Amino acid sequence: MSDNTNPKVNRGPRSIGALIASVIAPVCAKRGFATADLISSWADIVGPRYATTTMPEKITWPRRDQAKAPSGATLVIRVDSGMAIYLQHETGVILDRINGFLGFGAVSQLKIVQGVVATPRKATVAPAPLSKADEARVVDTVASVESEGLRQALERLGRGVYGASRRS
Structure with a gap:
């Protein structure tokens, strides 16, 4: 033993x-x-x-x-x-x-x-996929913007707006 x-x-x-x-x-x-x-x-x-x-x-x-x-x-x-x-x-x-x-x-x-309180970062939610019609509407709306950076930012914003409206 x-x-x-x-x-x-x-x-x-x-x-x-x-x-x-x-x-x-x-x-x-x-x-x-x-x-x-x-x-x-x-x-x-x-x-x-x-x-x-x-x-x-x-x-x-x-x-x-x-x-x-x-x-x-x-x-x-x-x-x-x-x-x-x-x-x-x-x-x-x-x-x-x-x-x-x-x-x-x-x-x-x-x-x-x-003081600054460190908070854990929250996971970002991926935007909902847009239909082809919504995607075309976003691209057409911002097509006249001359600045490439501004146009891309507006496209991201438009996709976010359309995606949020589809989720709710």
């Missing part, structure tokens, strides 16, 4: 989440997050209005030796400049959502930092 207690022994396939967690954990810990759950669920927590214009940066926990330390942590949120004022007005609601997600009143303050 073999007693194999070596933790590095491959015990079969593992989920990608289990593998990524070991890589992400040190980065999250450095920024004050216990796990990556808050970051990965951010869009669900703040809702569609702030999902693409805000991003949690770090959590600052109060020091134990401070006499008048706040009761909870401070969450630093990066916000696109145009949305910062709106987020500031909804600080109470956002705090309630964050603490509701965490299950307890861990975060007592939000610190809003204005």
Whole structure:
């Protein structure tokens, strides 16, 4: 009977989440997050209005030796400049959502930092194919434009307009 207690022994396939967690954990810990759950669920927590214009940066926990330390942590949120004022007005609601997600009143303050929030690029939808009649109409409409670049841009616009009208 073999007693194999070596933790590095491959015990079969593992989920990608289990593998990524070991890589992400040190980065999250450095920024004050216990796990990556808050970051990965951010869009669900703040809702569609702030999902693409805000991003949690770090959590600052109060020091134990401070006499008048706040009761909870401070969450630093990066916000696109145009949305910062709106987020500031909804600080109470956002705090309630964050603490509701965490299950307890861990975060007592939000610190809003204005800056560019990198959002994942959305896949572009290919325009719908045009009928030969619509294609001919677009080309005939812009045929009198002398500038080659402008004519091509107007053709693309015309194809987009006709394609959008066919989709809806």
